Amino acid sequence: MKIYYITFRSVTYAQRGERALQRGGIHSTLLRTPRWMEEQGCGYCLRLRTREIAAAAALLARAQVPWRKVYVQNKDGQLEEWKYDLS
Amino acid sequence: MIYLDNGATSFHKPQGVYRRVLGAMRTCANPGRGGYGPAMAAARTVYGCREAAAGLFDCQPEQVVLTTSCTHGLNIAIRSLVKPGSRVVISGFEHNAVTRPLYGLGARVTVAGRKLFDWEDTLSRFEDALRQGAACAIFTHVSNVFGYILPAPELAALCRQYGVPFIVDAAQSAGTLPVSLKKLGADFIAMPGHKGLLGPQGTGLLLCAGTAEPLLWGGTGSASLCQRMPDTLPDRLEPGTLNVPGYAGLAEGIRFLERVGMDTVAGREHYQMQRCAAGLKKLGMQVFSGPHQAGTVSFLPGMDCEEAARILARQGIAVRAGLHCAPCAHESAGTLATGTVRVSFGYDTHSGETDALLHAVSKFLRQPHAIRQAQPGECS
Numbered sequence: 001m002k003i004y005y006i007t008f009r010s011v012t013y014a015q016r017g018e019r020a021l022q023r024g025g026i027h028s029t030l031l032r033t034p035r036w037m038e039e040q041g042c043g044y045c046l047r048l049r050t051r052e053i054a055a056a057a058a059l060l061a062r063a064q065v066p067w068r069k070v071y072v073q074n075k076d077g078q079l080e081e082w083k084y085d086l087s
Numbered sequence: 088m089i090y091l092d093n094g095a096t097s098f099h100k101p102q103g104v105y106r107r108v109l110g111a112m113r114t115c116a117n118p119g120r121g122g123y124g125p126a127m128a129a130a131r132t133v134y135g136c137r138e139a140a141a142g143l144f145d146c147q148p149e150q151v152v153l154t155t156s157c158t159h160g161l162n163i164a165i166r167s168l169v170k171p172g173s174r175v176v177i178s179g180f181e182h183n184a185v186t187r188p189l190y191g192l193g194a195r196v197t198v199a200g201r202k203l204f205d206w207e208d209t210l211s212r213f214e215d216a217l218r219q220g221a222a223c224a225i226f227t228h229v230s231n232v233f234g235y236i237l238p239a240p241e242l243a244a245l246c247r248q249y250g251v252p253f254i255v256d257a258a259q260s261a262g263t264l265p266v267s268l269k270k271l272g273a274d275f276i277a278m279p280g281h282k283g284l285l286g287p288q289g290t291g292l293l294l295c296a297g298t299a300e301p302l303l304w305g306g307t308g309s310a311s312l313c314q315r316m317p318d319t320l321p322d323r324l325e326p327g328t329l330n331v332p333g334y335a336g337l338a339e340g341i342r343f344l345e346r347v348g349m350d351t352v353a354g355r356e357h358y359q360m361q362r363c364a365a366g367l368k369k370l371g372m373q374v375f376s377g378p379h380q381a382g383t384v385s386f387l388p389g390m391d392c393e394e395a396a397r398i399l400a401r402q403g404i405a406v407r408a409g410l411h412c413a414p415c416a417h418e419s420a421g422t423l424a425t426g427t428v429r430v431s432f433g434y435d436t437h438s439g440e441t442d443a444l445l446h447a448v449s450k451f452l453r454q455p456h457a458i459r460q461a462q463p464g465e466c467s
Contacts, residue, residue: 009309009310009317009319009322010119010149010307010309010317010319010321010322011118011119011130011134011308011309012134012137012148012149012320012321012322013149013319015130015131015134015148016147016148016149019138030127030130031122032121032122039312040309040310040311040312040313041309041310041311041312041313042308042309042310042311043309043310044119044309064147
């Protein structure tokens with residue numbers, strides 16, 4: 001299990017994302033995006049603990065919820081951008 | 088009071104609406120601005136309203152822009168599609184919420200279809216006007232004065248056929264008639280939250296098929312470093328703090344409608360309208376009724392319409408008289424000089440109330456000043 005943060009352009013998209021994941025059986029928590037993750041300033045993100053981030057991404061894609069970036073917590077507890085193509 | 092002015096606002100809200108408004112005032116802070124409990128509760132409340140509206144109007148939650156009124160939404164829509172000098176086709180039953188922004192922009196307006204309750208005339212005139220090309224078309228779904236239900240799906244199909252972007256004013260239909268952003272293929276659909284949707288005053292919705300030009304600029308709680316308004320909806324059109332208690336109430340109003348059924352509400356209102364129209368005709372009033380009519384009826388009371396409304400108000404009956412902010416519609420019907428008395432029914436109007444109105448109107452006939460019937464087009 002890893003912890004991921006998916007960032008969105010607005011709270012509304014984050015909320016739609018939360019619903020889409022919920023419908024797919026993935027629990028997530030809606031949070032303010034940490035400032036360093038969002039170069040444009042304020043935003044919202046979803047924090048989720050999952051083995052398969054690709055499954056979560058697929059749910060978002062199917063629901064046509066655009067996200068900005070995905071971050072993953074590494075072994076040292078630091079968050080880094082998830083580099084894989086999820087589209 | 089017998090309230091028969093639901094075309095202005097639905098005065099009697101379901102009990103749950105009052106509870107939700109108060110509950111939101113007690114529990115919600117500013118949505119989309121913070122991550123603490125009351126801010127997140129506000130965000131959930133607002134999103135709940137978007138979701139409820141999206142379900143009812145067949146669109147995505149982010150396409151539901153929260154406005155302060157139908158007029159607010161119409162202004163956004165019109166300013167997004169119309170430039171000074173643009174040619175715009177409108178129906179003959181538009182409200183000032185449409186015509187004034189067009190006048191303010193200096194648009195060239197073509198009024199198409201002025202015959203009441205006549206779909207053939209409405210459609211053929213609209214098509215003639217669209218054929219000449221236009222930057223935009225705007226039509227009301229239901230006339231706020233006469234309750235005339237315009238053939239919205241057919242008008243929408245004509246606009247699509249001629250490639251003309253269009254705006255639907257659903258001020259009098261939202262909550263009683265089916266409205267689908269997807270099926271109509273409209274660019275924008277504007278509606279109030281406080282009429283058929285049974286929410287509080289100061290709420291409205293603008294359904295957006297695509298992007299739009301902001302009417303206001305300011306903070307949205309997103310992309311704060313950027314000095315342009317965000318590109319994404321709904322943030323682009325919603326700067327400033329939202330009316331969270333209002334939208335909490337509006338969401339509950341929509342949920343109430345879903346529980347009761349829009350068809351049921353529309354059926355009740357239509358029944359009372361027919362009962363009222365028939366009764367008024369029996370009393371010798373000039374009544375504007377016909378096919379394709381929603382739960383609203385206008386009539387000429389045989390005296391100055393404002394005086395008639397005053398007499399009714401003294402007897403505890405609330406109706407609206409005058410031009411109803413729609414001189415265009417009155418011009419179409421030939422009642423610009425007299426105005427009309429409008430009776431508009433709600434989800435909870437019952438026959439006893441309609442009969443009380445008819446009884447009160449019958450008293451006009453026994454009054455000395457009600458000696459003759461005013462005629463449409465005649466100066467009072």
